[in-house]
Amino acid sequence: MNPDKRIIIDDLTARVNASPFLIVVDYTSITVPEFTNLRSALAACGAQCHVAKNNFMRTALTDAGLPDIGEHLVGQTAFVTGASDVAGAAKAINTFAKASKKAEYKVAILDGAILSADEIRAIGELPPRDQLLAKLLGTINAAGSALARVIQAYVDKENGGSEEPAA
Numbered sequence: 001m002n003p004d005k006r007i008i009i010d011d012l013t014a015r016v017n018a019s020p021f022l023i024v025v026d027y028t029s030i031t032v033p034e035f036t037n038l039r040s041a042l043a044a045c046g047a048q049c050h051v052a053k054n055n056f057m058r059t060a061l062t063d064a065g066l067p068d069i070g071e072h073l074v075g076q077t078a079f080v081t082g083a084s085d086v087a088g089a090a091k092a093i094n095t096f097a098k099a100s101k102k103a104e105y106k107v108a109i110l111d112g113a114i115l116s117a118d119e120i121r122a123i124g125e126l127p128p129r130d131q132l133l134a135k136l137l138g139t140i141n142a143a144g145s146a147l148a149r150v151i152q153a154y155v156d157k158e159n160g161g162s163e164e165p166a167a
Contacts, residue, residue: 005056012052012060012079019081022061023089023120024069024106027051027078035078038096038103042080045088050079067114072107086110090124 016022027035039049052060054073061069082089086108097103105117115123126132 008052009056009059009063012050012057013063015048015050015079015081016060016064016066018083020084020111021080021082021086021089022066022109023080023086023093024072024108025049025078025080025093026075026104026106027102028076030100030102034096034100034102038092041092041096042082042089045082045085045092047080047082047085047089047092050081051077052079061109066109066112069107069109069114077106078103085129086120087123087126087129090120091126092124094121094124 030038035049042049054077057077057079058070058073061067080089080093090108093103093105105120107117108115108120110120110123127135
């Protein structure tokens with residue numbers, strides 16, 4: 001293999017190894033200014049968008065030990081990777097796709113599992129992480145509060161309804 005090609009493939013392999021996700025997007029008919037806007041939106045959530053030859057990415061994915069998504073690596077393909085926030089990256093792509101009516105998901109790999117275009121689009125429609133954590137904590141707190149009310153009702157019943165605690 002040509003040493004220049006090997007350098008590109010090794011760089012792609014390092015990028016996919018460092019990222020818990022890989023989102024594959026068709027960028028047909030996206031203009032350079034639009035693509036720059038997409039890259040800026042992705043950078044704001046800690047993700048990067050790369051364009052590479054499909055064969056180079058196919059080899060990089062094999063080298064990284066990731067699932068084979070070769071049938072999706074056709075046409076004009078952009079690859080999105082990031083440090084951690086797959087939902088933020090998917091949300092940025094969703095927003096861009098709705099505004100421009102252009103970029104379309106092909107497939108994604110999340111922690112070694114292959115996701116369809118619909119599945120990664122759904123991840124992008126989730127509320128922000130802070131809201132999800134607040135809902136989770138609210139649910140946990142509600143269960144604890146309900147348990148405390150049941151215990152208090154039992155204590156009140158045992159005391160015969162008196163306001164003073166039992167001695």
